[in-house]
Amino acid sequence: xxxxxxxxxxxxxxxxxxxxxxxxxxxxxxxxxxxxxxxxxxxxxxxxxxxxxxxxxxxxxxxxxxxxxxxxxxxxxxxxxxxxxxxxxxxxxxxxxxxxxxxxxxxxxxxxxxxxxxxxxxxxxxxxxxxxxxxxxxxxxxxxxxxxxxxxxxxxxxxxxxxxxxxxxxxxxxxxxxxxxxxxxxxxxxxxxxxxxxxxxxxxxxxxxxxxxxxxxxxxxxxxxxxxxxxxxxxxxxxxxxxxxxxxxxxxxxxxxxxxxxxxxxxxxxxxxxxxxxxxxxxxxxxxxxxxxxxxxxxxxxxxxxxxxxxxxxxxxxxxxxxxxxxxxxxxxxxxxxxxxxxxxxxxxxxxxxxxxxxxxxxxxxxxxxxxxxxxxxxxxxxxxxxxxxxxxxxxxxxxxxxxxxxxxxxxxxxxxxxxxxxxxxxxxxxxxxxxxxxxxxxxxxxxxxxxxxxxxxxxxxxxxxxxxxxxxxxxxxxxxxxxxxxxxxxxxxxxxxxxxxxxxxxxxxx
Numbered sequence: 226x227x228x229x230x231x232x233x234x235x236x237x238x239x240x241x242x243x244x245x246x247x248x249x250x251x252x253x254x255x256x257x258x259x260x261x262x263x264x265x266x267x268x269x270x271x272x273x274x275x276x277x278x279x280x281x282x283x284x285x286x287x288x289x290x291x292x293x294x295x296x297x298x299x300x301x302x303x304x305x306x307x308x309x310x311x312x313x314x315x316x317x318x319x320x321x322x323x324x325x326x327x328x329x330x331x332x333x334x335x336x337x338x339x340x341x342x343x344x345x346x347x348x349x350x351x352x353x354x355x356x357x358x359x360x361x362x363x364x365x366x367x368x369x370x371x372x373x374x375x376x377x378x379x380x381x382x383x384x385x386x387x388x389x390x391x392x393x394x395x396x397x398x399x400x401x402x403x404x405x406x407x408x409x410x411x412x413x414x415x416x417x418x419x420x421x422x423x424x425x426x427x428x429x430x431x432x433x434x435x436x437x438x439x440x441x442x443x444x445x446x447x448x449x450x451x452x453x454x455x456x457x458x459x460x461x462x463x464x465x466x467x468x469x470x471x472x473x474x475x476x477x478x479x480x481x482x483x484x485x486x487x488x489x490x491x492x493x494x495x496x497x498x499x500x501x502x503x504x505x506x507x508x509x510x511x512x513x514x515x516x517x518x519x520x521x522x523x524x525x526x527x528x529x530x531x532x533x534x535x536x537x538x539x540x541x542x543x544x545x546x547x548x549x550x551x552x553x554x555x556x557x558x559x560x561x562x563x564x565x566x567x568x569x570x571x572x573x574x575x576x577x578x579x580x581x582x583x584x585x586x587x588x589x590x591x592x593x594x595x596x597x598x599x600x601x602x603x604x605x606x607x608x609x610x611x612x613x614x615x616x617x618x619x620x621x622x623x624x625x626x627x628x629x630x631x632x633x634x635x636x637x638x639x640x641x642x643x644x645x646x647x648x649x650x651x652x653x654x655x656x657x658x659x660x661x662x663x664x665x666x667x668x669x670x671x672x673x674x675x676x677x678x679x680x681x682x683x684x685x686x687x688x689x690x691x692x693x694x695x696x697x698x699x700x701x702x703x704x705x706x707x708x709x710x711x712x713x714x715x716x717x718x719x720x721x722x723x724x725x726x727x728x729x730x731x732x733x734x735x736x
Contacts, residue, residue, distance in 0.1 A: 228316040230325045231358065232308040233349040234300050237563040238481050238518065240345070240352035243300065245330075246292040247312035253288030258309075260293030263301045263515070272334045273310045280338035280385045285317045299560065301515050304343040307332030307362070310385060311392070322392035324360070329353040331363040338385040342366035344483035347476055350374045360400070362388055368401040369490045370480060373473070375403050404490055416494070418459045421634040425625035426452055432616045432727060434638050437463045438645040439706030440660035441699075442549065442571040442611065444534065446730070447618025448588070449581045453574035456618070457530050460572055461497045462635035464528070465646040468659075471526045474566065478525055482518045496527035498569075502536040510544045512556040516563045521548045524569035534573040535603035542608055545571070549611040552663065568663075571612065575604070586620065601730075613662065613699045615730040645709040661706045669698060673705040679721045686725045696731060700724045 228247045233240045256270050274284045291309050293300045308330035314320040331349055333341040342364045350361050350371040360378035363371055368381030378400040382388045391398045420430060429445065433456060436443040445453045467475065476492045479485045485492070500509065500520045511519030521529060531537060548554045548567035555564050577583040578592040579600050592600070609615075649660050652672055658664065664672060675683065687697060703724040704716045711720070 226316045226318065228312050228325070230308050230312050230315075230328065230330060231353075231356075232305060232330050233352055234298060235302075235345040235348065235481055236298075237516070237565055238348060238477050238522075240348040241298060242352060242356050243298070243305075244292075244294040245305070245308040245312050246294060247309070247316040248290045248292075249285060249313075249316045250288045250290070254286055256284070256289045256291065256313075258291050258293070260291075260296045261299045262293060262305075263299065265303050266293075266300055266305050269303070269306045269309060269334075272306055272336060273313070275336035276306075276310065276334040276338040276385055279336065280389075282314060282319055282385075282389075284313065287317075289313060289316070302343065302345075303333035303341075304331045304345070304349075306334040307340065307385075307388075310334060311388070314389065320389050320393060322394070324392055327357070327359040329356075329358040329361040331361065331367070332382065333364070334385065340364035340366075340382055340384060340388075345481045346370045347373060347473075347480040347485075350377065350379065351477075353377060360398075362391075369404065370476075370485060372401040372404045373476065373491050379403075416459075416462050416497075418462055419635045420456075420459050420462065420638060421632050423452060423455060423459065423632060424628065425621040425632075426456065426618065429456055429616055429618055430633070430638070432614050433460055434463060434642060435703060435706050435710065435727075436460075436570065436572070436614055437465070437638075438642045438710055439649070439702065440570055440662035441613035441703055441706065442573075442662075443614040443616065444571075444573040444575065444609075444612050444730070445616045445618045446575055446577050448583075448585050448620055449576065451618045451620045453618050454532055457532070457572045457574060458497075458499075459635060460528055460530075460570075461495055463638045463642050464495050464570075465639070465643045467492075467495055467526060475526045478518050478522050478566065482523060484523065496524055497530065498524040498527070499530040499532060502531075502533055504537070504541060506538075506541050506544050509541055510548070510554050510556065510567075511565050512558060512563070516556065516558075516561055518565050519554070521545070521554055521567040521569060522565040525566045527569060529569045529571050531571070531573040534575045535600060539603065539605075542604065546608055546611065549608075570662075573612070577601075609730055610693050610695050611699075613703050614727040616727065617729060641710060644712075645706065648709045648712075661702045661709070664702055664705075666698060669701055673701050673716060675701065675716055675721070678718050679704075679716055682718055682721050683725070686728075690725075690728065690731050692728065692731055696728060700728065703727060 226249050230245050232243050234243050277284050333343050346367045351374050354377040362380050365381035365383050371379040380398045390396045447453050498520050507513050509520050552568040554567045578597040580591045582588040583590045704720040707720040708716045
């Protein structure tokens with residue numbers, strides 16, 4: 226008997242429909258899995274056999290061929306356990322059902338027949354809806370994640386027996402209620418840190434506000450204990466809320482990586498990723514034997530924080546150049562090519578020298594001039610060129626630390642950031658960008674024209690600081706953001722001057 230049912234495979238962060246074809250023939254013995262299955266799928270025979278025995282079913286001794294089509298697409302993961310098991314039960318006439326054609330099956334089987342959660346549910350359910358399926362049967366632990374997609378029944382199942390009862394028509398199912406989300410749902414800020422905890426550092430807070438308002442990359446240079454990490458970890462508290470589309474895309478990436486969390490629902494806040502400096506290239510950009518999104522993609526629509534940036538390997542840092550410029554990453558290997566989105570805001574920190582006290586107001590630096598230059602040169606010029614804001618973080622004076630006057634809170638800063646982002650949203654309506662940092666050269670001429678005074682000021686800075694063409698564009702983008710924070714329609718000289726001031730590491734003698 227021949228049976229066909231449907232599941233899916235993950236390619237990058239998108240899903241591809243897979244047909245599970247099961248044929249039971251009278252001649253021959255054994256179960257044969259074909260269609261480029263990986264070892265996890267090949268091992269499913271043992272899980273399915275044990276699940277059948279513990280659920281009151283049996284695995285036939287007749288020749289059973291399971292084809293995962295298309296046969297030229299490599300299949301990976303344990304999500305095929307459930308569709309293969311259902312296909313075998315129907316093909317061996319242990320289960321009779323009329324629900325296969327318009328259903329979609331996802332799930333890993335335990336040996337006792339219970340269903341375990343799998344990764345990549347959100348893109349799989351979205352694809353099932355696009356393909357016209359009416360319902361998705363999946364593990365109960367994945368139901369909340371699947372219910373993000375509207376217009377398709379999400380049926381959370383606890384075990385194989387429960388599913389067979391529903392398919393046979395002996396009991397009805399109750400779909401998991403659709404999770405209705407809007408901009409207010411994804412706008413909450415769950416981070417407990419607050420800029421009100423940071424004493425002093427007014428200039429640094431101003432720069433981080435500009436970075437959040439325009440989506441600009443930023444690096445902080447300062448001595449140990451000056452507050453670089455403390456400031457960076459409060460950056461998410463002033464970021465604008467995600468739009469619904471951003472929340473769905475971010476959740477999809479984390480779903481594929483299996484990092485949606487215990488609730489497995491729609492992500493409501495921008496991600497903040499802080500990998501250790503021993504992170505490998507593959508862990509940072511993604512890929513591997515079984516392709517997975519890397520840190521740059523897990524930080525999509527959020528923040529990637531590299532603490533003590535020069536301590537990262539040179540090759541690791543250089544792989545950031547493509548995603549910083551193109552806002553996506555293409556991973557090509559012999560057996561696959563995948564694309565992952567990587568539109569993140571880079572926040573980095575570093576000491577000014579190996580000992581950490583170069584130009585410190587009270588402590589003496591023990592490093593030679595050559596050692597300082599070698600340390601700063603660990604971050605290449607092309608990579609530093611892609612960072613919009615360079616900030617010197619000075620140690621906080623004792624008087625400011627002991628002051629009782631409250632500092633400005635994250636909520637107050639965030640209100641200004643949100644107001645600036647609304648201006649940008651209106652400006653870029655109909656375009657596939659949502660912040661100033663994403664503008665290309667043509668958009669700069671259209672949305673950020675400079676008057677003669679601003680042009681002359683920028684030209685002098687380009688000559689004196691020997692800046693690159695990329696730095697020229699990035700200064701204009703930052704100036705456009707500063708103007709938005711001032712609610713100014715035009716870029717004024719003071720906006721250009723402030724933006725130039727944030728290119729301190731480009732100055733001769735520093736890099």
